Amino acid sequence: NAGVxxxxxxxxxxxxxxxxxxxxxxMNHEYMSWYRQDPGMGLRLIHYSVGAGITDQGEVPNGxxxxxxxxxxxxxxxxxxxxxxxxxxxxxSSATARPETQxxxxxxxxxxx
Amino acid sequence: xxxxxQIPQYQHVQEGEDFTTYCNSSTTLSNIQWYKQRPGGxxxxxxxxxxxxxxxxQKRLTFQFGEAKKxxxxxxxxxxxxxxxxxxxxxxxxxxxxxxxxxxxxxx
Numbered sequence: 507n508a509g510v511x512x513x514x515x516x517x518x519x520x521x522x523x524x525x526x527x528x529x530x531x532x533m534n535h536e537y538m539s540w541y542r543q544d545p546g547m548g549l550r551l552i553h554y555s556v557g558a559g560i561t562d563q564g565e566v567p568n569g570x571x572x573x574x575x576x577x578x579x580x581x582x583x584x585x586x587x588x589x590x591x592x593x594x595x596x597x598x599s600s601a602t603a604r605p606e607t608q609x610x611x612x613x614x615x616x617x618x619x
Numbered sequence: 620x621x622x623x624x625q626i627p628q629y630q631h632v633q634e635g636e637d638f639t640t641y642c643n644s645s646t647t648l649s650n651i652q653w654y655k656q657r658p659g660g661x662x663x664x665x666x667x668x669x670x671x672x673x674x675x676x677q678k679r680l681t682f683q684f685g686e687a688k689k690x691x692x693x694x695x696x697x698x699x700x701x702x703x704x705x706x707x708x709x710x711x712x713x714x715x716x717x718x719x720x721x722x723x724x725x726x727x
Contacts, residue, residue, distance in 0.1 A: 541717075546628070546719055548623075548707055548717040548718055548720050549707065549709075549717040550717070551714060551715060551716075564714060565714070565716070596661055596662070605650050605652070605667065605711040607664045607667070608664055609664070610661040610663070611661060612660075613661050
């Protein structure tokens with residue numbers, strides 16, 4: 507199993523550009539989520555999904571969209587990038603929506619100029 | 620809304636000394652998780668505590684969940700250089716909220 511994979515590893519965007527961060531898991535996990543990590547602020551939940559076709563907002567959803575068309579994939583879309591979205595983004599998955607072990611991907615480091 | 624506070628922000632110890640990080644929630648939690656993140660890496664799940672007053676041990680690591688289920692601690696006995704990293708707690712109520720983390724450095 508590859509676990510949780512994320513692409514790209516690094517990305518530089520200009521203000522106003524859009525892009526999609528990819529996340530995939532091969533563990534048949536129901537629950538997937540996106541976090542952003544900023545210095546001194548820990549990880550903050552952006553969006554999450556409890557299964558294919560179901561998504562919901564987390565703590566900091568503004569400026570981001572998600573969809574879950576398959577169990578495996580959970581892409582995160584930045585509609586119009588802003589410097590405030592410069593961060594490290596982690597995707598995570600767990601077997602069910604019940605609180606249990608979350609497996610994190612390697613992260614995407616995003617810089618918005 | 621729910622807030623999870625973690626102290627200290629940084630801790631530098633001599634190898635062999637003990638280390639403790641504390642986590643406090645503004646609301647009662649259904650459970651709490653602990654993660655470790657090595658520099659440049661991703662968070663790795665360590666443990667989950669569910670019951671009031673629960674204590675769990677993993678070798679030199681001891682995890683506690685408070686009686687009121689609003690606070691938790693992670694204690695490392697006799698730190699080693701391999702313990703270096705940032706330790707996060709994550710409290711779950713309606714959703715998962717992470718503490719800001721405690722960054723541990725260990726001097727050989």
